[in-house]
Amino acid sequence: MHEVIMGYQGEMSLKGLNRNQFESALMKILRYRLKTVGQFKIYCAQSTFYMEPEEEGIDMDLAFERVSKVFGLAAVSRSVVCEKDFDTICRTAEEYLGESLRGIRTFKVEARRADKTFPMTSPELMRELGAYLLGKHNYLRVDVRQPQFKVIVEIRDHGAYIHGPKVPGEGGLPVGTSGRALNMLSGGIDSPVAAYRMAKRGLGLDHIHFASPPYTSERAKLKVKALAQLTSVYTGSCNLFVVPYTRPQEYIRDNAPAMLFTVLMRRSMMRIANIIAKKQGCEALITGESLAQVASQTVKAIQCTDAAQDLPILRPLIGMDKTEIIETSRHINTFETSILPYEDCCTIFTPPHPKIRPELAEILEAEAQMPELAALEAEAAQQTERIRIRMDDVVDFE
Incomplete structure (x- = not known):
């Protein structure tokens, strides 16, 4: 059997004359995600991306996991491709999905004939x-409304593709097609x-992360x-x-009204982030703020x-409550790391x-009483450490 991975477009299929740009970007991302898994032939046809292994011994479980986390695909499936012949389709469906049919009581067959x-x-x-x-399985019965399992056959240009239920993908748009931004990564659940x-x-x-040693530790940095x-x-x-934010933070603490400290610190961080973002060609800043969650997040x-x-500040969580944010953090596997009790300079x-x-007006007046703050911010931006993060890396944190 010749097994392939199929990725189905979602929102991208609604694009107009620039759709090929989105498809080309997604193709590049898929190649990058799969290059350490093995050699794949990747192409797009009929609003579907095909990923065909070109060598033996490829870990298809790992490949499927990588592909399922790529933005731009609304659904993915592991399929087997065969000739567009009814008898061959029957034999292949039984060989590929017969084991899945043995553990259930109801099923349904769906067919889509793109090749008329x-x-x-x-x-x-x-x-x-x-x-x-x-x-072949006389204990089964057909249930077209709520089957326990679906056998899906797609008759396409290049063959008949047979698979079980599609797995929902992440949806959205390919990373990089909307520009670039700098995310304020604090170490908490939200960012x-x-x-x-x-x-x-x-x-x-x-x-971008702000560290304030000795108030924050090396373990806090490793957590981020x-x-x-x-x-x-x-x-x-x-x-x-x-x-390295210790000196600007101490300066604000020692020279500003205590009740304004948090907002003054946030403004200072934003100015430093602006410097780094522009050097990196980023067009916006991102924060994990949710409206009225804490004092610094009121209107x-x-x-x-x-x-x-002067950069746009994007706040994708602004209308979410904490329960919704935690649910997403569990989905992306960051929750357990986020709640580890290491220091955050924001607190x-x-x-x-x-x-x-x-x-x-009162914020600007308070900043006017801190003439050395701008120089301290420029120094912190100059001394910023850059760490390259690759998706295949393993962070030794446990």
């Missing part, structure tokens, strides 16, 4: 193949989810590196920029934060009673 030269109509193929399989959601909309990503690596399974390889506080720099020096409705 095939002599049987879709209903005829469903009826006759269903009868053949019932003859990896924000990265995932914006990559799903086609943004290529780098990350692990989170960047876990999200790279979806977003692709990226850069992690680690900013007034967000207004003050946005005014600190040190946090005042007991931060102001939740700051006015921009």
